[in-house]
Amino acid sequence: MKTNENRRGNETIVSLPPYIKSAIELKNITKRFGHVVANSDVNLKVNPGTIHGIVGENGAGKSTLMNILFGLYKPDSGMIYLNDQAVDVNSPEKSIALGIGMVHQHFMLVPTFTVLENVMLGNEGSMFLKSGEEFVLNRLKGLSKNYGLDVDFEAIISDIPVGMQQRVEILKALNRGAKILILDEPTGVLTPQETIGLFDILRSLREQGVTIILITHKLKEIMSITDTVSVMRGGKVVADFSTEKTSPEELAENMVGRKVLLSIKKPSLKLGKKVLEVKNVSHESKDGVNVLKDISFDLKEGEILGIAGVAGNGQSELLDILSGIETLQRGQITVNDKTIVPSQEWNSKKAREFGVAHVPEDRQKRGLVLPFYNYENSILGYHRNEEYSSGFLMDKRKILNFVDDLVKNFDVRPRSSSISSGKLSGGNQQKLVLAREIESNPKILLVGQPTRGVDIGAIERIYEDLMKLKSKGTAILLVSVELDEIMSLSDRIVVMNQGTIVGETNSSDATELDLGKMMSGLEQV
Amino acid sequence: MSDSNIIPKWLSVGVIPLINLFLAFCVSGLFIFFIGENPLKAISVMIKGAFYYPGAIGYTLYYTTNFIFTGLAVALAFHARLFNIGGEGQAYVGGLGVGLVCLIFDQHVVSFLVTILAILGSVIFGAIWGIIPGYLQAKRGSHIVITTIMFNFIAAALMVYLLVNVIIEPGQMSPETRDFASGVGLVQIHILAKYLGLDMAMSPLNLSFIVALTVSVGFWFLVWRTKFGYEVRSLGHSETAAIYAGIKVSSTIIIVMAISGGLAGLVAINELLGVHNKLLLGFTAGYGFTGIAVALMGRNHPFGIFLASLLFGALYQGGTELDFEFSSITREMVLLIQGLIILFSGALAYMLNPLVERVYLKYYGNYSNA
Structure with a gap:
């Protein structure tokens, strides 16, 4: 054995002598x-x-x-x-x-x-x-x-x-x-x-x-x-x-530290009218890459549509366009019978007015202003609403009342309105964002990676909240790279690869293997 | 900024700045010692010069007024994460606003109205000098630090040109305008005091100080109580979150720079309407640059800025006295002391944090051990 060969960068991997008990x-x-x-x-x-x-x-x-x-x-x-x-x-x-x-x-x-x-x-x-x-x-x-x-x-x-x-x-x-x-x-x-x-x-x-x-x-x-x-x-x-x-x-x-339910109780599917229709949406990134190509799908009240795919295949851009963060370049979006085409004004403010709420993929960069206190973050994006302001002033008392209820009802820990959101754990940050968006009573909720970096206890809670929202008739668009999550939450699944929709299936028929093949772009359905 | 999570606020906001200040004075003392003077005597002269001699407080507060305006200007921009280095130029151009209003109207309109218009003029002209870099940042991506620095030079050149060639009082050499009409201007406090039957030593302190205090309260209100302030702070902490929240980034940047420039422009009312009663070359005297240090020390909060302005006002005034009293201590020595204070409380503001953290944990952090 050449254990002595220790020249820098020239070590070879040798199996350890058998008398070593632990590495x-x-x-x-x-x-x-x-x-x-x-x-x-x-x-x-x-x-x-x-x-x-x-x-x-x-x-x-x-x-x-x-x-x-x-x-x-x-x-x-x-x-x-x-x-x-x-x-x-x-x-x-x-x-x-x-x-x-x-x-x-x-x-x-x-x-x-x-x-x-x-x-x-x-x-x-x-x-x-x-x-x-x-x-x-x-x-x-x-x-x-x-x-x-x-x-x-x-x-x-x-x-x-x-x-x-x-x-x-x-x-x-x-x-x-x-x-x-x-x-x-x-x-x-x-x-x-x-x-x-x-x-x-x-x-x-x-x-x-x-x-x-x-x-x-x-x-x-x-x-x-x-x-x-x-x-x-x-x-x-x-x-x-x-x-x-x-x-x-x-x-x-x-x-x-306690028993956890890993399975989800899905409420029965009660579809309402169509609230979102995406038609031939294409998008070119700043570098000139076609990140979305001819995307079309629709979404009904009370439905959860899962978008599966490996990260970086256009899902983030799709969320950005639907939530108004990116402008619409080509195609059209119909939200609650109101149609948006590229020439019209479309931004996050407008999207919220149309009843589109958004739990962003990156809660730390987008969903929250981390140094802000919880009460400030609890109205981010809704700070213009009359409930929290009068004229150009903010009404701190109303905001505090609101956030106190929010952290209580959605179990955000610690239950404090005046702690920096940056000090919360990932799961509690996510609960706060989700709570804010759900409390806005949206028609459509866009959710990106709801459980990324979130611990199991909080995941359980987040799933429950989403299911509650679904049974109230809100349409939910769920983007996640976790296949298990997509499969267990969604009613219907579309798969994206390189900016296009490569397949669609009912979640009851979906198998991980099929979805995986579609995600990798090997198989078109 | 990298506020510590470990040590309590009273330490990081209260004690550490004081230690920094103390260190700056210690090092300054060393320098004074090296040139053969007694540091303790020097400091007592400085304190007396700033607060004790007749009219000293007036002078100190007069300088303080300038620093409040420029400090707030830098602080507001900083809440939107914009580094406005252009306070100097904005103040200078604000002076042009004051000058033009007074020169055009003071013979025809009531003095009181001219004064009001002149104050507005300082704000508007300063704002314009802030809007242009703001626009370039928001719409063209030109870095605000570069453009505001450049705009300081442009302002200086523009003022020299105007004061030498256009609005100079004919028939004299020094580059300044004629005096404004006698009723125009902001009353000095010692004159006001005389009307009220109080006897105050003469000083250039004028009503601008009251304006500065009012503006400080307004600043707090704007930043922490209005929707606009909320949007500004969101933008400053996280641009991506601001976009997510539907905040229009470019228009917010432009408005912030407008207000910031307007605040800096107010220096002109203290200097021109309160003291000189005419527009003259170089009246800004570096107040715009010192405003950066003031904002940094004052942690972008109006109360902190008030305290920092008071400190710098006292340094300016006490420094002048030092210059008088000791033949070996020159104006440059005073600048050195100011520089050290800026260095210790600005650039090295967080130098002591790790040390204080360790000491704090040693004495208060033990209970998790048990």
């Missing part, structure tokens, strides 16, 4: 941020050459723990052992040198560089690029063959799909000699097919002796790929399981 062991890790205890006395042990899952709600401390392991945070107390030896991981550089690689949720790639240049970044070798390039290229070829990581090394990052970009991130880590790979929510941006591809890669990495930590909130993935799993709640590891011996229900129960 990673965290002992009594505690980390505080001010008064907040992010990790409290955490113990975690991962055997070499296994895939270990970590699940937990948002704010359970998963990311903090991984950032400690990766050297981004320094723990207040506790020890880290790698291959049974105590180590001091005080910086990402150090952790890379120790053989830890991390693939972040949001990729850390330079979009205008080629794959090769990105892999080389920070590892260039000498002052001149040429020699380093050849060296890295050879290594990459070897790595990609060994692990089935097919990538075109000369391609520009922004030209290749997200699934490929993720492979580049993994290659980057492996090129640096990672023997332990941490993946943070790796499947959020992938199609089902790409996810299967990723899991194949992870399995082959495991066979070669790489230890993998997988952070995810998708219990199905945990069940399908991990060997062992730890559940975190409130900064603590509350349970460790061998994956074979547990079930999604048990994991969910441990995550939330």
Whole structure:
């Protein structure tokens, strides 16, 4: 065995000697941020050459723990052992040198560089690029063959799909000699097919002796790929399981601390009149890309129409146009028998007047002004309404009354009108946005990614609220990249790929596999 | 801005600025020590010069008035996340508004009315000088920092041209207009006091100070109590959220810059209507630039701006006294002290936060340990 071969950038992955008991062991890790205890006395042990899952709600401390392991945070107390030896991981550089690689949720790639240049970044070798390039290229070829990581090394990052970009991130880590790979929510941006591809890669990495930590909130993935799993709640590891011996229900129960209903009670379908009709809408982005091509569909009262698709296939632009954030370029929209064509004024203000409410995909950038207090955010977009103002003045008392009811009725925690919305958890921020939009009594509710980054307890609540709204006769357009969500909430599903609608189906007939094929653009129905 | 989540507000808004100020004075003291003077004596001269000698307070408040106007101008723009560096030029052009109104009307119209019109003139001319960069930012994407800086130069050049070639009083050398008619202008407070039977030392403090206080209250009301203020703050915190809320970004930017320019333009009423009684070259004397520091120190809140303006007013006035009293301390030394204060309370405003955080947690943060 060539364990001594430690030249920089030239480490080869070797299987560890059999007497090593654990690849990673965290002992009594505690980390505080001010008064907040992010990790409290955490113990975690991962055997070499296994895939270990970590699940937990948002704010359970998963990311903090991984950032400690990766050297981004320094723990207040506790020890880290790698291959049974105590180590001091005080910086990402150090952790890379120790053989830890991390693939972040949001990729850390330079979009205008080629794959090769990105892999080389920070590892260039000498002052001149040429020699380093050849060296890295050879290594990459070897790595990609060994692990089935097919990538075109000369391609520009922004030209290749997200699934490929993720492979580049993994290659980057492996090129640096990672023997332990941490993946943070790796499947959020992938199609089902790409996810299967990723899991194949992870399995082959495991066979070669790489230890993998997988952070995810998708219990199905945990069940399908991990060997062992730890559940975190409130900064603590509350349970460790061998994956074979547990079930999604048990994991969910441990995550939330109580029994959770993962199924949804859908009210019976009572369709009313048509409230939204989209006809031949096309849209060109600022860069001149046709992001929407000839989109047509309609929506009736009391109906939930799900729009499935991999992120970035035109769903966001569609929401933007319907909600008035983007102007209508071609085609026409009919809202409540009023037709809008491109020459007419169409903006968010107008959309609200027409009874279109919008829960935006990015609640932190759009749905809320984060430094604002809850009472200020509770009227964002509706601040012109007479209920909250007289003349050009705002009526603070009325707004406060309104928000007090709002946070109570929709269970926004903490139930305070005067806390910055930025300090709420993701789930509570989403509840606040949803509450505001529902309280405007819309005819049509546009919902983008309602449960992205939201913990299970809040998801349950959000689904209930949407169902309540549906039974009141509101038409709901639901855009989500979570197939499960689309399938369980919608009455009807359309699938988008590259700006066009590639298929439509009733949710009762839909299977994940069919939808996945349509999403990837392989099959037209 | 990066307000800390950990330390309480009274520390971050109250104590830390005071420590910063103290540090600035300490470093200033070192400099004074190095040139062979006694720092403690210097500071006592400064304080006396700003508050104690006859008329000192009047002078201090007169400077304060200018800083309130320019500080508010910068602060309002900053609420919409616009960095208006053009207060200087806007104040200057505001002066042109005052000058033109007075020169055109003061022989024909009642003085009181001319004064009102002149005040409006300062606001409107200042507003125009703010609207143009605002428009360029909103509709053409030209960065407001660049355009407002350029507009300072344009304003300076324009005023030199006008004052040298067009509106100069004929038959004399200095580039200034003729005096406004005697009844035109804002009454100085010490004259007003005499009418009321009070004896006050002479100072240039005039009714503009009352205008400044009123405008400060109006500023608070506008920003925190009106729909427009709500929209401005939404825009400032998050443009994407503002668009989502149906707020018209470009028109909001233009209106904010108009009001901001108008506020800066009000400097002219203090200087021209209150003191000089004519339009003259360079009357803005850097008040527009100091307004940036004032807004920064005052955290864009009118009360904070009032306190910061008072501090800078006292520095200006006390600094002049320092210049008088010590032969070795020159005007430049006073500028150095002002510079240090701006440095410590503006640019390095958050320097101490990590330290204070640590100290605070050490003494108050322990209960989570138990």
